[in-house]
Amino acid sequence: MADLHRDMEKLAVDRLGTSMRRLNEAIDSIRAVRMDPSVDIEAKILQVLPLAPNNSISERLLALVDALSEAIAEAEALESSRDPPVNKTKPRAPLCLLSLRDYTTVQAAVELILVWGAYPCVEAGILTPIPQRVVAKTFKIDRAMVQHVATLESNPSTPAHLDNVLRGLLHVLELSQFKPMLLPAYLADLLACLVYRIHCQPSPPPTAAAARLQQLMDVLPIRVFMGSLRGVLATPHANTTFKAQCGHLLSQCVLKDGGVLATIEMLLSSVDDGNTQARLHVAALVARCPRALTTTQYLLAIGPQVMWLLTYPTTKLVREVAGLTVSQLILDHPIDLVDQCVLRPLFLPLLRFSLPPPSPATVSDGIAFISTENELDACISALKCMLLGPVPPAPVLEALVPVFRPLVYLDAFARASKAYVHADTQQLLLLFVQQLPSAASRLASCVLPSSTPLRPSLCPDDCTTPRHSTSQVVYCAGGSGGVGLRQDQPHDDNVIIDNVIDAIVDLLGQPQLDDQNNVVVGELFSHLLTTYMHLKTSSHLEPSNDRSKSSDTGSMRLLLRLTEDLGPAVLRSGVLVLQCLVTVLSMYTNQDADAIGDNDADDDDDDMDVLSVGLSMATTIVQAGAAARSADEEALLTQMLVPLEQLARHPKAPIAEMASDLCLHILARSADDHKQDVMTAAQSFAEMLDRSKADLQSAQVPLRARGLARLTRWIRRRQPVDNVEALVALCVHHLADADSYVYLAAVQVRRNLSSVVKGMQKTMVYIYRL
Secondary structure, three states: OHHHHHHHHHHHHHHHHHHHHHHHHHHHHHHOOOOOOOOOHHHHHHHHOOOOOOOOHHHHHHHHHHHHHHHHHHHHHHHHOOOOOOOOOOOOOOOOOOOHHHHHHHHHHHHHHHHHHHHHHOOOOOOOOHHHOOOOHHHOOOHHHHHHHHOOOOOOOOHHHHHHHHHHHHHHHOOOOOOOOHHHHHHHHHHHHHHHHHHHOOOOOOHHHHHHHHHHHHHOOHHHHHHHHHHHHOOOOOOHHHHHHHHHHHHHHHHOOOHHHHHHHHHOOOOOOOOHHHHHHHHHHHHOOOOOOOHHHHHHHHHHHHHHHHHOOOOHHHHHHHHHHHHHHHHHOOHHHHHHHHHHHHHHHHHHHHOOOOOOOEEEOOEEEEEOHHHHHHHHHHHHHHHOOOOOOHHHHHHOHHHHHHHHHHHHHHHHHOOOOHHHHHHHHHHHHHHOOOHHHHHHHOOOOOOOOOOHHHOOOOOOOOOOOOOOEEEEEOOOOOEEEEEOOOOOOHHHHHHHHHHHHHHHOOHHHOOOOOOHHHHHHHHHHHHHHHHHHHHOOOOOOHHHHHHHHHHHHHHHHHHHHOHHHHOOOHHHHHHHHHHHHHHHHOOOHHHHHOOOHHHHHHHHHHHHHHHHHHHHHHHHOOOOOOHHHHHHHHHHHHHHHHHOOOOOHHHHHHHHHHHHHHHOHHHHHHHHHOOOOOOOHHHHHHHHHHHHOOOOHHHHHHHHHHHHHHHHOOOOOOOHHHHHHHHHHHOOOOOHHHHHHHHHHHHHHHHHOOOHHHHHHHHHHO
């Protein structure tokens, strides 16, 4: 048996050697032929080729290549069945070993068969023009002669001949000896011929060509196939059918696994990383649905691919383009389909925070996780790719609003536990706050115990009812420095809400939001105060419950924290603050008198506190604020007079006094402002100081603040200051005032006085020693 196997190997090697020798002789003979108008080139080439029943040059060359292919295939089959060598230190040569000269000969034969056999069978422009073809330097054949033979009328141009040429070329190029080097070089030509044969030469039926094209599509790497097909589309031709079919084939490649990645790498391989327009163009191209497919079919095919690119480690460029692709899908297609095919499976680990907890949970390290640390990290990574590149359009942010609340709670836990995802979550929330028009209301809803229902298309099929308490699902330590999501027993939400409030205040205090044009803090303050007042007034008419009390306290605590920590940002927009105050005062005055009378003492005290704060703020704005206001602000001040007139008859004397005083200042504001504009030195410093002292002796905070504000305006107008010591003593006395408005006003007087009076520091030291 061993002897028989050795004999078969010897015969295979001899057959391979004979076939290779004949092909070498034929190619060498063709190399010797030169273009000569006086010589019949076709006849001369036929003379140097071996005699065969085939009439054309390409058919004779194809016969030689077929013989070589069969010999190599036989040798490879025997090679695979050989026993391993007995002595591994002495490796043996393979049966189908070829020299470098042999490889050069095979490449030259393939080039000649393609040019002389396939070019006459297709329209001009389908294949690269012969003078523009790039061939190896070892080709060494007269190009003029090659082009002349390709234009001979005797060349067969039937579909059957094209089928035979494609069969022979694919047979030799798919051999393991030549597939790595030669097949990629000739793949574009082969694809062009196959597509042309299938769709432009339908008779006889192109069954064999269609099978060969499908085999290439299934076997070859998708990027190699798409790159060659793109090269085919780049050739200039006027055949619209051919071009359309190539485009359809390219779309089919995108649908295959890895097609989106191959498209991105192929189109951006020569583009700089900073070229944003190129990335946006590629994302729009990938998101565009082909005409031959429905939107659902296309999204179901590319959705998993885009998700994989966003959640698994790939290059930064690929992840960024994948994120832009998701954004473009949201813009181009119905949101319900995008939810089902992309957003729901992509962000489900994060959305589970707003859904009822599932029965079975993933157990990791003894903790039953609903969403693991890795799953949440993948969600955050996907959001970064979508949002932290070019500024996303408003529809994209609106589509991602359902992840906002879970992201706020995730950031709150990460901040409290010092998890490594805190920086990323805060960066994402900053973009939401800066770009989302409804950011203030979304932040305000985060301190409420119940969440807004998700879009039905985002809910899993087995879970369509939103959760009603943050106690059922909570964030926890993920095990590796990150954050996980687990089910927990119902308990007091105050700790969680406190963490959320801390995170929101920290977020709104970031330097990125310290811009005069950013009024989100003022909008949030206005929204919270209005919501709180609505809850308070509605509680007079409806029985309260634990949930309403939780909503009440959460909103109020966030309101107080904003006032304490972000005071200047709260007052950044006068229109927002005045609108808020008008709403609050109107709500109180519109309450039913009988309902108010039924409240207990605690509610009355709360009402007094809120009214006092609102009236104090309004008084401070009117008296210590800007003298010149916009038309919107003036209209709001006029609108405020209606509730103030009713509050002037309030049964509580302090409220009635403050409302009357504020109403008087608003009505007399224009005349008072004119009087201040024409103020001259005729009014003495002593008179101004006496008026301020009278205000500072009042028990009402706005009046004391007004007295200090009058001093500040006097100093800023560079009016004469006759008694610096008395003025300094007055400031020092009110630096100990318990109210922040008065205290800050005293600081302003002292600061302005220091800037205009020489020797102020010595005077202050003297006063403090006294």
